[in-house]
Amino acid sequence: MKLLHTADWHLGKTLKGTPLIDDQRHILNQILDIAKDVDAVIIAGDVYDRADPSPEAVDLFDEILFKLTEKKIPVLCIAGNHDSAERLNFGSRLFANKKFFITAKTALTPKTIPLDDKFGDVYFSLIPYFEPAEIHDKFFGEDQKRLTFDAANKFYIGEARKKIPAGKRSVAIAHVFIEGGEETPESERKFVGTAGKVGAQTFSGYDYAALGHLHKPQKISAGVCYSGSPLKYSAREASNKKGVTLVELDANGLVSAENFPLTPRRDLIEVSGTLEYFQSQPPVDAYAYVTLTDKDFVYDAAPKLRGVFPHLMEAKNAAKSPAYVAAPTRQIREGASIFEQFADFFEEMTHRALTDDERDAMKEICGG
């Protein structure tokens, strides 16, 4: 059985206010092309960028949903943390008649879909993104200790395993931050430490775990993979090789899981150099995050770079602005109160002393 594993489409996403919908349509058409040669398509969460997706995003998903079912390719799709479970769930029972299986909500009996090939059945566990409290409320009494992400996932996946007959091949689809996973984009940085993470062992019963959430394609182990997002969605992803993961199972389980690269309509790049260098270059058709390495701070860098980078997303100076450099030279008077320190700072920044009214107000705030 051949599977196309993709995730984190983030339909409707914008970069610094620039809509990416045309880039998304372009990349999804490539995915549709590859999908012709597989037995099923997996979408491992974050279909949309927001819980209330834009009309353009819903329209694009509708278009893709129609084209995939028209080709009679089964689709297995779960909700990610960016999706609204209720909204993504819309129509799911009807769509299932066309083999478009969306699981956006957890259930007392985790959703299991069997698909078959010439070797027999393969069981797919659809594990949508959930908060541990949801599992707690659904399965345990109030006196039960609060569950961690890891414990809640282990429990729920344990329930899902109960629905898979012994000795049968199986695939898990989940949207989690797995222990040992690397490089999370800014928007996914919700937790400090390991509180939001799930142990890789959680999926050990499966022949393959098709994961979503981390945007960089990566193999946690041979059978536990992130396909990554099909497009670069932040400067931190500039060096990622985006694509989909093509998975093959034979009679005994996993044969291979390999990344297959996609070509974006417009690349996203992170570059650095001097203003003079960039201004001598031909225009670059890419979403550009530029750092100027000039020794002196370049004021109003963006308009000066737009000729070369018509799709400039960010212009930064490596040199610190003169105002910023001045600050660390400030001395704090020995034994000064908070109010006195503030008064010194105020005078240094504004070149005037506090008025009597301002002194009284600040003294009150500082406690004398």
Ligand SMILES: [Mn+2]
């Ligand atoms: Mn996510």
